[in-house]
Amino acid sequence: MATVESTEKPVSRKNYNLLFSLTLVGLLVALCVLLSFATNTFATGNNIANLLRQGSMIAVLAIGQTFVIITSGIDLSVGAVVGFSTVIIASLLQAGFPIWLAIVATLLVGLAIGIFHGFGIVKMGLPPFIITLATLTSLRGIGLLMTNGSTINIVHQGLAQFARDSFLGIPNLFWMVVVVALPAYVLLEHTKWGRYLFAVGSNHEAARLSGVSVPKLIYLAYCVSAVSAAFVGVLLSARLGVGNATQGDGWELQAIASSVIGGTSLFGAVGSVQGPLIGAFILATINNGANLLNVNSFWQRIITGLLIIAIVYFDQLRRRGK
Known part of the structure; x- marks a missing residue:
């Protein structure tokens, strides 16, 4: 019986992720069709390109956040890491560093933040909510101190051009x-580390007793999340041409919302990469369409909140049915 269970569970999870992802794609297509009829500008090339750029950065954040949530954790710092990363890369470019070195250094800062989160959770025994919330507030303060509360302009033309350009008609972002x-x-999905992440999210103690190095997996998850956020900071600085510690404010909630809408369970052990990507673009489409229809921005937040409630509710029903 043990052999049968070990072969059936991964298949069940993959089938669930596939079915859920197809449902999300159907919802996204339906939204696009509806908005195409409701407005004259949604289906234009410029708006679609703008939509792709808007959703891309939240999508990358959502991927990193998903790794953390799968382990039954949470990373509230990603928005602050984005803003802090724009300050880092802008400062390095202003100091005359080559673009490649500035990007690598910014990503290494993100890696260091992820290691710090892992250390706080594994070695200090702090809850993920507390350590990442502390980082959120601290990084905002450090970034504002570094810039004296001002904005650093980025004059690197290649970086700005990259954010504006497209490849095969699709924006570089x-x-x-x-x-x-x-x-x-x-x-x-295709490495033992991925399987172990799901095992950790399902039951930390059972994973440890099975020989899984739970601390290493926690470090891995939070490093992926922080490096993804630092990468988004690089992209955002390229798009806006500035470094400012307040950028990315509230993006942690959008990343969590995208991940949850994409089928990632806040209880851990359930998630995929494709789901949060689609979830991010569903949110971007809702926000874009609401702006085109001149809908009050407060309604956008209400819709997002209702989506999260509905999906978490159905996730609970699914878990009870197991």
Whole structure:
């Protein structure tokens, strides 16, 4: 019986993720069709390109957040990491560093933040909510101190041009989602580390007794999340041409919402890479369409909140049915 269970559970999870992802794609297509009829500007090339750029950065954040939530954790710092990363790369470029070195250094800062989160959770025994909330507030303060509360302009033309350009008619920023999503998918679905992440999220103690190094997996999850956020900071600085510690404010909630809408369970052990990606673009489409229809921005938040409630509710029903 043990052999049968070990072969059936992964298949069941993959089938669930596939079915849920197809449902999300159907919802996204339905939204696009509806908005195409409701407005004259939604289906234009410029608006679609803008929509892809808007959703891309939240999508990358959602991928990193998903790794953390699968382990039954949470990372509230990703928005602050985005803003802090824009300050880091802007400061390095202003100091005359080559663009490649500035980008690598910014990603290493993100890695250091992820290691710090892992250390706080594993070694200090702090709840993920507390350590990442502390980082959120601290990074905002450090970034504002570094810039004296001002904005650092980025004059690197190549970086700005990259954010504006497209490849094969698709914005470069969207291609960056592909660059992040492919290795994330392979890691989560086709390596032992991915299987172990789900095991940790299901039951920490059972995973430990099975020989899984739970601390290493927690470090891995939070490093993926923080590096993804630092990468988004690089992309955001390229798009806006500035570094400011207040950028990315509230993006942690959008990343969590995208992940949850994409089928990631806040209880852990359930999630995928493709789900949060689609979830991010569903949110971006709702926000874009609401702006085109001149809908009050408060309604956008209400719709997002109702989506989260509905999906978490159905996730609870699914768990009870097991």
